[in-house]
Each structure stands twice: as structure tokens, then as C-alpha cells.
Amino acid sequence: MDEQIPGRRARLRAQTIAEIKAIALKLMTDGGADAISLRAIAREMAMSGSAIYSYFETRDALITTLINDVYTSLVDQVEAARDACPPDDAAGRILAWGQAVREWALANPEGFRLIYGDPVAGYQAPETGPAPEAAKRACLGLAGLVAAAWPHAENLQSTGDHQWSDFAPTLVATVREAFPDLPPAALALALRVWGRMHGLIALEIYGHLGPQTREPAKLYHAEMLDLAKSLGLKPPK
Structure with missing residues (x-):
């Protein structure tokens, strides 16, 4: 049971990161690369502004990943x-x-x-x-x-x-x-x-x-x- 929990957490984290990147690209499609914003992504995902920083510390980190x-x-x-x-x-x-x-x-x-x-x-x-x-x-x-x-x-x-x-x-x-x-x-x-x-x-x-x-x-x-x-x-x- 203990071995399954980290695996599940890792999968959920990967899914969240994939969603963050997908929304970032959507924002870019709608408003250009300058429209990419961690706070805007957090609002789109109904996530707190502070929570999203546990996935990407900065906007630059997200853009680098993209x-x-x-x-x-x-x-x-x-x-x-x-x-x-x-x-x-x-x-x-x-x-x-x-x-x-x-x-x-x-x-x-x-x-x-x-x-x-x-x-x-x-x-x-x-x-x-x-x-x-x-x-x-x-x-x-x-x-x-x-x-x-x-x-x-x-x-x-x-x-x-x-x-x-x-x-x-x-x-x-x-x-x-x-x-x-x-x-x-x-x-x-x-x-x-x-x-x-x-x-x-x-x-x-x-x-x-x-x-x-x-x-x-x-x-x-x-x-x-x-x-x-x-x-x-x-x-x-």
C-alpha cells in the first residue's frame, strides 16, 4: 500500500503539470506568448496562486519547459x-x-x-x-x-x-x-x-x-x- 501512494502522487503531479502547460499554450494561442501568466493559469484551473508555484517556481521556468x-x-x-x-x-x-x-x-x-x-x-x-x-x-x-x-x-x-x-x-x-x-x-x-x-x-x-x-x-x-x-x-x- 505504501509503495502505491508515491506512484499515485507522481501521476497526479504529472497530470497537473501537463494541464498547466496545455493552458499556457492556450493562453499563448489567444493572446501571444506574453499572455502566459502563472496567476492566469491558476485562475483557469481553480487553483490558488500560491499552489501553482509548487509546480513552476517562476513564469520563466514554465516558459523554459514549454x-x-x-x-x-x-x-x-x-x-x-x-x-x-x-x-x-x-x-x-x-x-x-x-x-x-x-x-x-x-x-x-x-x-x-x-x-x-x-x-x-x-x-x-x-x-x-x-x-x-x-x-x-x-x-x-x-x-x-x-x-x-x-x-x-x-x-x-x-x-x-x-x-x-x-x-x-x-x-x-x-x-x-x-x-x-x-x-x-x-x-x-x-x-x-x-x-x-x-x-x-x-x-x-x-x-x-x-x-x-x-x-x-x-x-x-x-x-x-x-x-x-x-x-x-x-x-x-
């Missing part, structure tokens, strides 16, 4: 899509990654806004960053896509006079540890690939693309094909 959850779900999806393609299919893996980002963003527009939109007013991320593991996985995933394409990207290998000092030290250390043979220009290319993958998605999520085209999926696919070709790869039709 960012981590959102970022991790995105990275899980894009990694699965990439890994469904053979390791030697560099073009296919790039297309799969980009398509998975778009599909995830359309299914989770508020999540996309949370991690790629304007910073949440007043939010202070922890020193390690709000989603260090997920961010590292995303970084290494993009660097890996470029590493596979790099031997084919002869027209891009000398583009720009990039130095390691151009980039954040933590980013450089992460990439160089995993891909010691990549030069600074390859890291610059990885960031450019990231920008091309997210550019049209951001326009679509924020409502700027819809009035301009009835086929945003077709437009995005064409952009990903052109991206792969620009890296010297031959993507499938």
Missing part, C-alpha cells in the same frame, strides 16, 4: 524524417528534413512562434539555454546535412571569407567536435541552409504567404529542390 518540449518535438520529427532516407542519399535527407520542419510548423504554429518568433517579453533563459539538448541536436543535424553535401558543393566551398571567430564559440565547439574536418565556410553554409528552410515557413505561419499563393506546399518543395541543387546534389523530382 520551449524545451516544443523544440524537442520538432527535432524528434525532423530526425525521424531524415533517418527514413538512406544515409548516402544526401539530397533526399535534406528534402525530408525541410519537409518535416514545414509539416511540424503547420501542425504546431504556436510552437513555431514560441521558438522562432519574437522573444517573450521579460523572459530570461537559463545560462545553459532553454533547450540545450534539442538545440544541439538540431545544430548537429543541419551540420550533418551540409557535411554530406560538402564534397559536392564545389561552387560554394570558397564562398565568403569565413573564420571560426565569425560564430558563437559554443556553436563552433559543438560542430568541430562532431565534424572536425569541416571548415568555417561549411558552418556558414549550414546556417544559410537553415535560413532557406525556415524562410517560406515563417512567411506562411505569420500569414504573409497565403494571400500570395494557393499552393504554398508546391512553392516550398520547389525551394527545397533548388536548395539541394545549389549544393551540387541531384534531388528526386
Whole structure:
């Protein structure tokens, strides 16, 4: 009997935390990220203002958890899509990654806004960053896509006079540890690939693309094909 009580308490705590996060995302949907408030969530749950602080000590702690959850779900999806393609299919893996980002963003527009939109007013991320593991996985995933394409990207290998000092030290250390043979220009290319993958998605999520085209999926696919070709790869039709 004694062994069952902690398990039940843990389940109830997990359920309450899940409800708090769900309401936080609802508040964000209705009023943007700045609308997230522990007191507002407590009112929604008929919980005392002091009780909710036993689950999240601060609003920043809640937002950090939300960012981590959102970022991790995105990275899980894009990694699965990439890994469904053979390791030697560099073009296919790039297309799969980009398509998975778009599909995830359309299914989770508020999540996309949370991690790629304007910073949440007043939010202070922890020193390690709000989603260090997920961010590292995303970084290494993009660097890996470029590493596979790099031997084919002869027209891009000398583009720009990039130095390691151009980039954040933590980013450089992460990439160089995993891909010691990549030069600074390859890291610059990885960031450019990231920008091309997210550019049209951001326009679509924020409502700027819809009035301009009835086929945003077709437009995005064409952009990903052109991206792969620009890296010297031959993507499938």
C-alpha cells in the first residue's frame, strides 16, 4: 500500500503539470506568448496562486519547459524524417528534413512562434539555454546535412571569407567536435541552409504567404529542390 501512494502522487503531479502547460499554450494561442501568466493559469484551473508555484517556481521556468518540449518535438520529427532516407542519399535527407520542419510548423504554429518568433517579453533563459539538448541536436543535424553535401558543393566551398571567430564559440565547439574536418565556410553554409528552410515557413505561419499563393506546399518543395541543387546534389523530382 505504501509503495502505491508515491506512484499515485507522481501521476497526479504529472497530470497537473501537463494541464498547466496545455493552458499556457492556450493562453499563448489567444493572446501571444506574453499572455502566459502563472496567476492566469491558476485562475483557469481553480487553483490558488500560491499552489501553482509548487509546480513552476517562476513564469520563466514554465516558459523554459514549454520551449524545451516544443523544440524537442520538432527535432524528434525532423530526425525521424531524415533517418527514413538512406544515409548516402544526401539530397533526399535534406528534402525530408525541410519537409518535416514545414509539416511540424503547420501542425504546431504556436510552437513555431514560441521558438522562432519574437522573444517573450521579460523572459530570461537559463545560462545553459532553454533547450540545450534539442538545440544541439538540431545544430548537429543541419551540420550533418551540409557535411554530406560538402564534397559536392564545389561552387560554394570558397564562398565568403569565413573564420571560426565569425560564430558563437559554443556553436563552433559543438560542430568541430562532431565534424572536425569541416571548415568555417561549411558552418556558414549550414546556417544559410537553415535560413532557406525556415524562410517560406515563417512567411506562411505569420500569414504573409497565403494571400500570395494557393499552393504554398508546391512553392516550398520547389525551394527545397533548388536548395539541394545549389549544393551540387541531384534531388528526386
